[in-house]
Amino acid sequence: MILRKYSDIPDEELSPSDPRVHEAGTPIRWRLSLLTTLIVAVAVGAITLVTYWTVSGILTASVDAELDQNATGVISRSENLGSIAGIREDIEQFKLYHPDIRVAVQPGEDSLSYGDAIQFVAPDIPPGADLGTTVQTIGNERVLAKRYSDGTTIVLAQDMARTHDLISALGSVMLGICLLGILLSIVAGAFVSTTGLRPLVRFQRAVDRITHTDELKPIQVHGSDELAQLSISFNEMVETLQESRRRQSSLIADAGHELKTPLTSIRTNVELLLMVLNSGQTIPDDERRDIKHDVIAQLDEMATLINDLVDLARDDGEANPSTVEIDLDQVIDAALTRVERRHPDLTFDVDSEPWPMIGESAALERAVLNLLGNAGKWSPPGGTVRVRLHDGRLEVSDSGPGIAVDEREKVFERFYRSDESRSMPGSGLGLSIVQQTVLRHGGSVWVEESDDGGAKLVATFPGLTR
Template sequence: MNSLFVRVYIIFSILISLAFISLYVFVSYTLQQTLNEEIEWSLRTSWQSIASLIQEDGGFQYDEEVFSIFRKGSGNYLLVKQGNRVAEIQPDEYVLDFPQRYGFYTFEWKGRLIAGFIKSYEGYTIGVYRDVSEKRSYKNTLLKKFTLGWFLLLILFLLLSYVLWFLSLRNIRKLAKSIEISTPEELKPINIKLPSEFMPLLNSYNKLIERLNVYIQNQRLFLYHLSHQLKTPLSIIRTAVDLAFRQNRKKEELLNLLLNIRASVEKALKITEKMLFLYRLESKSHQTNLENFNLKLLIEEVLDELLPLIDKKNLTVDVKLDDVILEADKELVYSILINLVENAVKYSPIGGKIEITTNKGCLYISDNGPGIQEEDMEKVFEPFYRGSNVLSQEGSGLGLSISRAIAQLFGWKILLENKRNGGLLVKVCFSA
């Protein structure tokens, strides 16, 4: 039974039925108790009337008015005994066949229900009885009507509840239909009225759609920029191959063409490798190898690798680092540092200065290059996007995207800020 509706409806029906049975038992018990109290009170009253006929000298005085209630056919019976001697019987001697117990009690006699009350007074044992079969029949008839009425009401209630629940789930089926006809090309939030219990499901779905739309849009931009970046090296390769196939090419010309092809292939490979690396980071499929290492030593490795570029532009690099121990994937952190420091070197003017410092758990990389236009501050972290003021510089536009993806993997932050006197300040904070 996989239907939630059927399971809930069955449980609801069982609970309602149990409530009905409990109500029936309670009403039946209460009605019986009320009836018994009424009969007992009536018998006590009759008993007191008989007891009042006993004289002070112990004699028993007959009273026509009192004894008239015990006439034959009235359904009332009387037995008065003094010791073992019968003092009075009304209306027939078969009263002697009635069971005799002190207090109030009921018993069956010849298919009739008889209620009796016996108590001693002034040496006499007085027992009054009454045929209560009609009252029992009345009680049973009342219970039958009550049972029939409540049973019909229960059936009606269950039918109505089924219909109402079925109608309330109609919107769920409408929601399922809307989801079914959705396509990746057109994912829109769904706006339909649902019961409040199902609104969290609809809201979660709409939020998922919003995230999917952003993801799909980013993928489209990603592929667009990728194709644009690969277009140039592939065009160069095709042109070089076409030229190589022409006749009368000198050896030196063929060598230059091959070098151009090789350079273009390397550029395309770098772009592809960076793209795949970024994809693994964003999809959380990259395996990280956590270890403890000194940030200062890792930055020294980065500067050693970039030393030829630094010397070529005659840059001054001022390094003031504390001994910061990080627990992370050393190779990934190296990728962040090489991207950020290489950008500082690339965009710094000849003879410029780069400062690398640490303070309060953050790394600062400062240059005196052109900085970033304010409208490009967030966009430069998008894949293949490059600032409008640095388009003349060679680059793929993937460095900052990869750096931020790695930082987010460890819960770090990368912030960019233009300096007042020119240049860019990059801030990497190693705590959230």
């Protein structure tokens, strides 16, 4: 088997639908790193914005609350003084303690306001309420206006420069935190992608090693996650390939060994004929007849062996066999028609019932034919081969010498032949083909002893579920 790297395969051998054909793109490691970076960056950015807006709102609300509290204090002191001079004096005293706040008071009975000139929107008093309040930002000031039911209005305006500076400093800090978070997310993304893809890198190296060296070596499994399961599946695939390669090598070696015998015999006979012809001598008719029969027999043995090898190779390599609904009883009848011509001196006692199933008609007929042929080969002249099919259980019994208990498993091995069978015709592959076909159809096959001491081969097949 010759394995080629992808780069060694000419472009004209690859169709557009070939899974090896793909557009060059960003490596998955960088895509995973970028995705991790984006997720972390978005999360950090969102948290930063929410924090900025929340703190800004809290600071502004704090200013509003302080203005409302100061406005309540000013109006209460102005009511106690009860004179314009007192109001002005109270305003001046208030500004001594609050230099960053401007204040204006408009008594209810007066249309004039006292204090600072402040632009504001007069609040409306809701029905049933004692006062109305408005808060707004005008220029760089936060302006609060409170109007009481008697018409008295007080306005406070606080410079927001310090608050804005504080919010700007907070924004700078949050921006720095955001940038630092993005930087850390890049590092984290690279770490996660490198760590997460490390098993895939090992997997790729293992595949490349097999591609370059043709060495079927499993990879180590770490952990129990999905990647570990992928490694386990890969190792199982490697084991399957190793077993397939071992069986292939064994089949080739065994086939070569089995082919030597008929080839050696044919070569010996041909050399004998050539030697006689070259010496000018003649071969008696009876010896020529024996040589002819011997060569024909060896050719028949080679043809049988080659046909069996072709059947085994076809069964091994057929990934998606064509299966149809068949009746096993009819398959047996077809095989009997063929085997009776080969063994006219035997009697075939058949008792079968219909058994519908899903399978390969040709493969099943070949397997049944091998079972019947094996029984016919070992039956004595004038003997009887008994065939029974009931409930998906096929039994083929002969009256031969039987099979020893310690050899009943071995007879299904390829090219296995017992000492008694070495002088018998056959390739040693018939029962191996039977077992392979039965197993592929979901059944099982084994050897028992028949009622008269011969061999009984039993095969079971699953029926068709309606």
